[in-house]
Amino acid sequence: MKKSLSKTVQELQPSGIREFFDLVLGMKDVISLGVGEPDFTTPWVIREAGIYALEQGFTSYTSNKGLYKLRLGISRYLNSRFNLKYNPEEEILITTGVSEAMDLALRAVVNPGDEVIIPLPCYVAYGPLTILAGGLPRYIKTQLRQGFKLKPEDLERAITKRTKAVILNYPGNPTGVSYTNKELADFKRIILKHKILCITDEIYGDLSYDFAHIPFASLSGAGQFSLYLNGFSKAYAMTGWRIGYACGCKDVISAMTKIHQYTMLCAPIMSQLAAYEALVSGKKAMDEMKREYQRRREYVYEELKRIGFEMVKPQGAFYFFISTKNTGLAGLNFARKLLKEQNVAVVPGDAFGSDYKDFVRLSYCADLDKLKEAIARIEKFLRRKQ
Amino acid sequence: MDEILEVLEKDARISPQELARLLRRQPEQVKKAVKGFEKQGIIVGYKTIINRELLQDNNNFVSALIEVRVTPQKDVGFDKIAERIYSFPEVKSCYLLSGTYDLLILIEGRSIHTVSDFVAEKLASLEHVRRTTTHFLLKRYKEDGVILKRKRENKRIAISY
Ligand SMILES: Cc1ncc(COP(=O)(O)O)c(C=O)c1O
Numbered sequence: 001m002k003k004s005l006s007k008t009v010q011e012l013q014p015s016g017i018r019e020f021f022d023l024v025l026g027m028k029d030v031i032s033l034g035v036g037e038p039d040f041t042t043p044w045v046i047r048e049a050g051i052y053a054l055e056q057g058f059t060s061y062t063s064n065k066g067l068y069k070l071r072l073g074i075s076r077y078l079n080s081r082f083n084l085k086y087n088p089e090e091e092i093l094i095t096t097g098v099s100e101a102m103d104l105a106l107r108a109v110v111n112p113g114d115e116v117i118i119p120l121p122c123y124v125a126y127g128p129l130t131i132l133a134g135g136l137p138r139y140i141k142t143q144l145r146q147g148f149k150l151k152p153e154d155l156e157r158a159i160t161k162r163t164k165a166v167i168l169n170y171p172g173n174p175t176g177v178s179y180t181n182k183e184l185a186d187f188k189r190i191i192l193k194h195k196i197l198c199i200t201d202e203i204y205g206d207l208s209y210d211f212a213h214i215p216f217a218s219l220s221g222a223g224q225f226s227l228y229l230n231g232f233s234k235a236y237a238m239t240g241w242r243i244g245y246a247c248g249c250k251d252v253i254s255a256m257t258k259i260h261q262y263t264m265l266c267a268p269i270m271s272q273l274a275a276y277e278a279l280v281s282g283k284k285a286m287d288e289m290k291r292e293y294q295r296r297r298e299y300v301y302e303e304l305k306r307i308g309f310e311m312v313k314p315q316g317a318f319y320f321f322i323s324t325k326n327t328g329l330a331g332l333n334f335a336r337k338l339l340k341e342q343n344v345a346v347v348p349g350d351a352f353g354s355d356y357k358d359f360v361r362l363s364y365c366a367d368l369d370k371l372k373e374a375i376a377r378i379e380k381f382l383r384r385k386q
Numbered sequence: 387m388d389e390i391l392e393v394l395e396k397d398a399r400i401s402p403q404e405l406a407r408l409l410r411r412q413p414e415q416v417k418k419a420v421k422g423f424e425k426q427g428i429i430v431g432y433k434t435i436i437n438r439e440l441l442q443d444n445n446n447f448v449s450a451l452i453e454v455r456v457t458p459q460k461d462v463g464f465d466k467i468a469e470r471i472y473s474f475p476e477v478k479s480c481y482l483l484s485g486t487y488d489l490l491i492l493i494e495g496r497s498i499h500t501v502s503d504f505v506a507e508k509l510a511s512l513e514h515v516r517r518t519t520t521h522f523l524l525k526r527y528k529e530d531g532v533i534l535k536r537k538r539e540n541k542r543i544a545i546s547y
Contacts, residue, residue, distance in 0.1 A: 024545040034545035124547045173547070291389065295408035302407050345545050368397070368408075 012128050017351045020335060024345045031366065031374045034345035036173065038237035038318070039365040042274075043285035046236060049277030053270040060269060064261040066094020066245070067272045073279040074245055082218045084228070086247045093253050093260065096267045098203045098231040098244040100260070103129050105199050105227055105246060106165075108255040110135035114164035119150040121321065121352035121359070123173045123201065135164065141355055144323055147312045148175040152186040159194050166191065168216060169201040171208055174352045174361040175321040176297075176314020181214050188219050197252075199227045203244070206235035206286060208316040209294045217247070227252055234317075235286050236278045241271040293318050296364040296371060303375045304362075307382065320362045321349065327382060331360045341384070342377035390419055391428070398432040437534045439526060446496045449478075449523040452505060453487040455516045464488060467514045476504050487519070498522065 024030060041047075065071065071088035078084040086092050095101040102125060110116065112134040118126045119140045127137040140158050142148045155166065168187070171178040179187075191198050198216055205213040217226040231244030246256060260266075278286075300320060301313055310323040324334040332348040339345055349359025364371060389409055393400060402420065406413040423429040438444050456467045464482050468489060472480035479492040495501040502520070510518050526534055 021545050025543065027544075030544050032542075032544040035542060036546045037542065039542070291392070295389075295393065298410045299404070299407050347545060347547070351547065368400075 008131060012131065017332070017348055020332065020339075020348060023336070024339060027339065027343065030339070030343050030345050031370055031377070032345040033362045033364070033366060033371075033374055034347045035363055035365050037239040037365060038234065038289065039367065040237040040289050042236065042238050042241070043278075043282055045281050045285065046238065046274050046278045050241070050270050050274035053273040058269050058273060062094075062266045062269050062272060064257055064266055065092070066267055067269070067276065070094055070272050070276045070279075071245075073276050074247070077279055078215075078228075078247065082215050084215055084218045084247070086228075087250075090250045091247055091253055093246045093257050094267050094272060095231075095244045095246060095260065096242040096264055097233060098201055098229050099125060100264060101229045101231070101244045101246040101256075102126070102167075102199070102201065103132070104256040104259050105229065105252070106130055106133040106135060107259055108252060109197055110164055113162060115160060115162045116164060117155065117158050117166040117196075119155075119166075119168070121148070121174055121349065121356050122167070123169055124351055126167050126169075136162075138163070139353065141353070144310060144312060144359075148172070148177045148321065149179070149183070150187075152183075152190055155187060156190045156194075159190070159196065163194065163196050165197040165199050167199045167201065169203075171204040171213070171314070171316025173204070173317055174319050174347070174349075175312060176317040176319045177312060178208055178211070178213070178315040180211055181219075184214060184216055184219055188216070188222050191225050192221060195225065197227060198222070198225055200229060202228060202230050203234050204317040205230060207290055207293060207318065209290075209297060210315045213316070224249060232275045232278055235290070236275075236282050237289060238271075238275070238278065241268075241274055243267055243271050243275040293364065296368060299368065300362075300364050300371060300375070307375070307379055318364050320364070321352075321356075321359055322362060323359055324349075325358045327385070329385075330357050332357065335360055337385075338378065338381050342381045344374050344377050344381075388419065388423075390416060391423065394420075394429070435530055435532050437526075437529070439534065447494065448496070448498055448501055449492060449494045450501050450505075451521045451523060452491050452493060452509070453519040453521075454489040454491060454509070455487045455518075456489060457514045457516055458488075459514065467512070470512060471509065471515075474504070474508060476500075476508075487517075 024034060071092040074092055075086050075088040078086060106129050110133040114135045115138045116130045116135045117138045117140060119142055130137045138158055140150060140154050142150055200216045202215055215228055217223055217228045227246060227248035229246050232238040304311060304322060308326055311320055314320060324331050327334060332350060335346050335348045347361040349356035393405060393408060402417045403413050406416040438447055458464050459466055468480060468482060471477060471491060476493045476495060477491050478494050481490045482488060483490050493501060493504060495504060505518055505520055509515060528534060
């Protein structure tokens with residue numbers, strides 16, 4: 001059978017982490033700080049709109065681009081919040097999550113052998129999606145001591161004649177690190193100079209705690225070189241609904257729509273209607289969740305610091321990417337032992353780049369009682385080890 | 387609303403130290419703020435929400451909502467008569483409403499009889515009370531913002547990217 005599989009797929013990241021994931025999934029009563037999604041259920045106003053959509057018989061396809069009213073809602077939201085201007089007719093595409101949007105984006109712009117710059121550590125999908133699109137990921141490592149921030153000079157150094165695009169994810173998974181206006185301006189200078197596309201995954205944009213989130217596309221002159229990706233999964237706790245969107249120049253969006261019409265046809269209509277409701281009346285619930293994440297972040301940060309972990313204080317999202325070096329254990333071992341001995345799950349750092357073997361990602365998508373208990377268990381685990 | 391109140395309203399057990407950490411303030415500052423809220427009567431108490439439906443001795447417990455029509459008094463309006471009513475320990479809540487009646491009170495007792503005795507002997511006989519309508523409470527679904535049905539644990543997968 002193996003011979004009949006595509007080479008590309010066979011060569012995709014053989015993940016050592018998979019085994020660990022299976023281990024976690026096989027265990028009971030785990031306190032999991034290993035999730036990449038909100039612990040909240042989708043706010044009731046939004047769920048109610050989804051239910052109502054079903055009741056009313058909204059069970060059909062929509063236009064390939066997605067419901068016009070949702071595109072219009074997104075266009076207005078981006079305009080009022082960031083002064084970003086996209087025409088809902090031809091510059092916005094509704095996708096099944098940012099996952100699909102990223103896939104479409106890469107397939108729409110990458111020619112065989114083109115390079116895509118990806119700062120590490122990063123969300124797991126970027127490398128494989130680049131490869132599946134026929135491109136070559138060109139990774140740039142960032143270090144804990146530089147706050148896991150991409151340095152403009154490193155970006156410039158990584159650009160070659162074959163560079164097609166760079167992927168920026170901020171606030172980022174797994175680090176929670178984000179970029180300020182000034183930092184983005186430095187990237188812009190380089191991106192405009194080399195005329196490459198900046199694909200930004202801003203799915204955590206509404207979960208930025210220390211400074212206002214700024215879309216790269218909103219920088220003056222950047223519009224033409226940017227593709228803005230966002231979705232409802234994280235900020236509105238809507239991971240299961242599968243709604244994301246891409247905004248950019250007409251030609252890129254129309255190329256993406258071409259692929260989307262064959263592979264996905266459209267995003268689920270009831271989810272699109274629920275997402276529309278999220279834009280119309282989900283803000284209050286979203287702000288409440290955001291404040292809750294922010295409080296947890298303060299709490300967990302102080303606790304982890306007290307225990308002695310080295311880390312960067314995240315500026316957004318809901319993750320901590322912490323160094324396990326001081327514990328004498330590599331990330332995977334740390335995660336395995338912590339799971340076995342104390343029933344607490346975290347994700348080994350290798351998942352986000354092979355150079356991050358001495359890290360684990362810990363998400364604070366759990367209520368305060370659970371977080372307290374998990375931290376107490378981590379402490380117990382470390383004390384026993386000594 | 388101060389974020390201290392937002393947190394305490396959800397979980398009154400939280401300590402000032404923890405509260406301070408969550409909000410990135412000084413514990414002393416938080417303690418002082420809480421004291422201030424208590425003094426001003428903004429925080430009026432800390433209590434536990436109990437789901438009586440699940441108690442063994444729930445048979446000895448009934449609640450009723452009673453609509454009360456009263457004659458307002460000169461100068462003091464409804465306040466005086468409300469005070470006479472809400473001072474009874476059986477009265478758990480008491481509100482002045484607009485509409486077809488004036489006061490809505492929630493009362494609790496050991497049986498239908500204790501409740502009806504209270505209405506007949508204490509409430510209806512009060513001067514200025516013109517009329518009462520008693521509604522016995524059959525089932526509680528949500529109490530002070532808390533849904534009483536036990537939530538099924540959300541089956542989020544334990545680990546994901
Ligand atoms: C950075 C990042 N991008 C994209 C996704 C996937 O989002 P969606 O649910 O919109 O497909 C995730 C989910 O974990 C993520 O962390």
